[in-house]
Amino acid sequence: GAVVSQHPSWVICKSGTSVKIECRSLDFQATTMFWYRQFPKQSLMLMATSNEGSKATYEQGVEKDKFLINHASLTLSTLTVTSAHPEDSSFYICSASLKGKEQFFGPGTRLTVL
Amino acid sequence: QKEVEQDPGPLSVPEGAIVSLNCTYSNSAFQYFMWYRQYSRKGPELLMYTYSSGNKEDGRFTAQVDKSSKYISLFIRDSQPSDSATYLCAMSERSDKLIFGTGTRLQVFP
Numbered sequence: 001g002a003v004v005s006q007h008p009s010w011v012i013c014k015s016g017t018s019v020k021i022e023c024r025s026l027d028f029q030a031t032t033m034f035w036y037r038q039f040p041k042q043s044l045m046l047m048a049t050s051n052e053g054s055k056a057t058y059e060q061g062v063e064k065d066k067f068l069i070n071h072a073s074l075t076l077s078t079l080t081v082t083s084a085h086p087e088d089s090s091f092y093i094c095s096a097s098l099k100g101k102e103q104f105f106g107p108g109t110r111l112t113v114l
Numbered sequence: 115q116k117e118v119e120q121d122p123g124p125l126s127v128p129e130g131a132i133v134s135l136n137c138t139y140s141n142s143a144f145q146y147f148m149w150y151r152q153y154s155r156k157g158p159e160l161l162m163y164t165y166s167s168g169n170k171e172d173g174r175f176t177a178q179v180d181k182s183s184k185y186i187s188l189f190i191r192d193s194q195p196s197d198s199a200t201y202l203c204a205m206s207e208r209s210d211k212l213i214f215g216t217g218t219r220l221q222v223f224p
Contacts, residue, residue, distance in 0.1 A: 004157075006157075042216065044212075105150070108157045
């Protein structure tokens, strides 16, 4: 099956710093990648959708200047949380799909902002 | 009203039981329906993917979609302790933007 990896799996940072999370599709070329956020005991909430080589489309209420998404190639997308604050602490999960077919999810990145 | 409603559970069943998980939704434009399994602190794993109405079976798992009732189900036969996880339903209009349910936590005890 399709494999999606994320790095790092867990990160702790100080308030005010920026954190970059990588999402890679390992065995297929993903035309579209998605970024989700999941708070404890809650469901996944879509943050943004990115297509390779174009700007990401952000969901309502998600600050594009705070959550920078880059989709430089068909196998790599990055999410940078800029000037992170404790309320940004969450589980960030990416997914990748090929030509509108089912999404395959990465293992997630747990971000803790002190 | 949420677009997708799912009972959060927890649902606790003995090993070998048949498990029934359900979601209801309000958007009649949804055409693609999925079930994911998520273990604690892990990403969701796709279990079943269904387009439009009907049944789909894969091993011990059966997914049903009733678009007239806006109701989808996942049945797990011969449940095992390893099935203990949170099960998320998800759906979309064009197989791109997924709307997730809150997830049902399942516990299968030996």
